[in-house]
Amino acid sequence: MKPSPSPLIPSNTSLTLPPSLLPPFSPSVSNLLTANCVAQAMQKIDVQNPNVQVINIKKVGTQDRYRVILSDGTHYIQGMLATQLNQLVADNQLVENAIICLKEFITNVVQDKTVLILLKCEIVSTHPAKIGNPTEVYKADVAAGSSNKPVGGMYDAPPPAPAAGGSSNYSNPYQNQASRSASGGGSAPTGRSGLSSNIIPVSQLNPYQNKWVIKGRITNKGDMRTWNNAKGEGCLFSIDILDASGMDIRGTFFKEDANKWFNVLEVDKVYTFSGGRLKVANPQWNKCKCQHEITFDRSTDIQLCEEDASIQQNIFDFSQIVKLESIEPESIIDIIGVVASISPVTSITAKKTGNELKKCELTVMDDSDAQVNVTLWGKKAETAENEFAGCPVVAFKGLKVSDYGGRSCGTLMSSAILKGPRIPETERIQSWFQNRGANATVKNLSTGGGGAGRVETFESRKTVSAIRNEQLGYNEKPDWLSFKATISFIKKDKEGGPWYPACPNAEEPCRNMCKVISTSDDHWQCEKCNKQYDKCTRRYIFSATFADNTSTCWASMFNDQALALLGGHTADELNEWMQNGDYDKFEKVFDDALFTDWIVKAKVKSELVSEEQRVKTTAYSISPVDYAKESRDLLKAIKGLQ
Incomplete structure (x- = not known):
């Protein structure tokens, strides 16, 4: 392996090392280790990628930290491994007498002694024994009459980096002078x-x-x-x-x-x-x-602090919306555009946690004559209607690209949303929207089905027969679609009623979702929160058939969808009627729901049932048909065909 070059003292330094720190080196040592690098590092002289020998490794107390002794063959100095280098010790790559190349390090002072903090290093080779007879660098320093105490306090920084356009010998990114x-x-x-x-x-x-x-x-x-x-x-x-x-x-x-x-x-x-x-x-x-x-x-x-114009509002790397089609799903991007419309806030239940999540969708367009749906979550979704009213220009940083329904974007916990940012792009987008964009025909990238809760457009709606004709549900991920259909049958004859007993605890971790078991003493036991209750909360679960002019399908329905379908009557309410023998009221609730029209958002996924592959359709949201809006959408669609 080619040995590292001996470091040079920069020409602009006036520091002169004492003779005791510059002893002669034998050829065998200088070929393996970088001469005088320990003394130079301690004196804050630039040392480029020095080779040193690790002559001792010791774990510090019970903490996951390692102390090392580093030698250049003549002097040794104490060092500490940054935690990201611990794996080298665990894998037995970094062992005693190993020769390493210091790629990045900083100097720190502990109890008036300089310590090297190793941030990045490479194993050069192993060695059978300690090279030379090194002495502690501080003893030589004291003998030479110099001081080891730093000038800058607990954290020492080397001289400032040269001005722009000049060259720098400093490879350590942490060793730039702190500039006010x-x-x-x-x-x-x-x-x-x-x-x-x-x-x-x-x-x-x-x-x-x-x-x-x-x-x-x-x-x-x-x-x-x-x-x-x-x-x-x-x-x-x-x-x-x-x-x-x-x-x-x-x-x-x-x-x-x-x-x-x-x-x-x-x-x-x-x-x-x-x-x-x-x-x-x-x-x-x-x-x-x-x-x-x-x-x-x-x-x-x-x-x-007072407003500081030297600090920007944010740093963006914008992508044009029209180019999202060629961007890989799961990519993180920034976009800026006009919020043209805002969907109503909806709720979904997270499958893993059972938590209720609020969400809404913004339709965002830019001067590439394209628009995309951006999903907001939590508080951002709840305040979106007031926050983004009036078609403002909004910059989105850190959106995640999705391939559900063409292309769409979603916010993450780390995403930033800035309304009317003070950047040139804002004026450009605003001018485009006022002069042309408000009436322009734009390309909609979010045209297909999507995740749960997405409000679908009239143009993206399918028929019930599309489930079979398009072989939906057989992909790796579930398929989503929306359709308009009439409910033709409700399977309500389940023993005990079309519901299940759930935990009455409305807080975490149960949130009225987890199933409870009846005990012998007429109580209800919840295994999720490990508590017993005097009563339970019943939640709907049943199947129903939806039909349009093309086909019919079975769909599973859960509590939120059932409440919308049954006029808000809860399962506990219907159970009480059954217990009191008032079956006519029970039947009437279901009869009133039959042959009503709904817009259904459904998830379709193929599952293995009794060694047979079956396509299961689940209604994730249903909303009654708004006939006036439906008529306007039909007229608009007809006009588009002319």
């Missing part, structure tokens, strides 16, 4: 520690800093969420912070801190942030540019 001007200038507020620190760019943050202050704009604030599991319960929310350099970072608040700050922090306001724990971000859930994220805690101090 890069983050808007000024001094940070005093935190609970009582110490005032300089503001540093988000890019300078790393888990080995004890004190830091950043300044940035909140570009996104997530909904308050709760959890309840075996480890306990609590709440949390997250924010995205963008600084003047264009780097953003995710921060999360938990429990008491979440309650303290949730109603205080506002999107698009500028704050300084100090205090909290830094860790490596999980890119699967965190799409911010910074490779770290912050967990804010009791030490956190946040101060509102």
Whole structure:
């Protein structure tokens, strides 16, 4: 393997090493290790990818941290492995006497001694024994009469990077000088520690800093969420912070801190942030540019700042809507367009958690003469009708592309929505919409079926016979369709009634969904929440047939759909009638529902039943036919054929 070149002292440094730190090296050592790199690293001299030997590895206490002793053959220095390198030890790749190449590292000071924090390294080779007879670098330093104490406090940074257009010898991304001007200038507020620190760019943050202050704009604030599991319960929310350099970072608040700050922090306001724990971000859930994220805690101090024009509202990478057809599903994109219409808010039940989810859909169009459906969830869905009334220009950051029904987009917890952003694209889209877009014929990318709860267009509606003719349900994922049909039969003769007994607990984790079992002492036992109740809550479950002029199909119906079909009469109400012998009232509810017309949104999926493949249709939403709207849609469709 080609040995690493000996590092050079930059020409612009005035630092001169004492003779005791520059001993002669034997050829055998210099061929394997980078000469004098330990002393140079300690003195903050640039060292490019030095080769060192690991002469000792030790786990620190009960924590998942490893201390290492690094040698260049003449001196040794103490180091710590970043947690992302622990796997090298676990896999027995990083062992004593191994020679490694330091790709990224930082210097930190602990108890007046410099320690190297290894962020990234590569195994060069193993070696049978320790090379040379290295001595501790601090002893040589003291003998030479120099001081090891840093100038900048707990976190040392090397000299500033050269001006734009110049070259830099610094390969370590964490070793750029913290510049006040890069983050808007000024001094940070005093935190609970009582110490005032300089503001540093988000890019300078790393888990080995004890004190830091950043300044940035909140570009996104997530909904308050709760959890309840075996480890306990609590709440949390997250924010995205963008600084003047264009780097953003995710921060999360938990429990008491979440309650303290949730109603205080506002999107698009500028704050300084100090205090909290830094860790490596999980890119699967965190799409911010910074490779770290912050967990804010009791030490956190946040101060509102005056508006800072040097910090943008957000950083976007817009895709034209018309080009979404060629973008792979599951991709994360940004779009900007006019919100042309807003669907009513609907509710669905999450299959995994049983939680009720609110959702609505926006139809967004842009000057590529195309439109797409964007799904909003939770609080964003509930406030959408008021928030996006009047066809505003809206920028969406971090949408997930879906292939349900052509192309559509959905928001994630990390998605940001900015109404009327202060960017050139806003004026361009607004001008297009006012001059031409409002009356333009645009291409609708969201034309097919889709996920549960989607409000389908008149144009995308199918007939009942399409289930058979188009072989729906045989794909890897379920197929979705909407159709207009008349309900012709309801199967209500199930023993005990067309319902099942459910847990009366309306809170997590049951939410009146989980089935309960009758006990011998006339109580109801719920295995989900492990509690006994005096009574249960009954929920509908039955099958019905829907027919149009092309065909008939069976469809399973659950509580929400049944309540709409049966005029709001609950299963508990009908059960009481049956218990009292009032069968006429029971029958009348079902008779009144027969031969009524409905718009049905259904999921179709093939299932194996008794070793036979059967197509199962499930009605996920039904709504009564609005005959006036239906007539207008028919006239519009006829006009389009002319």
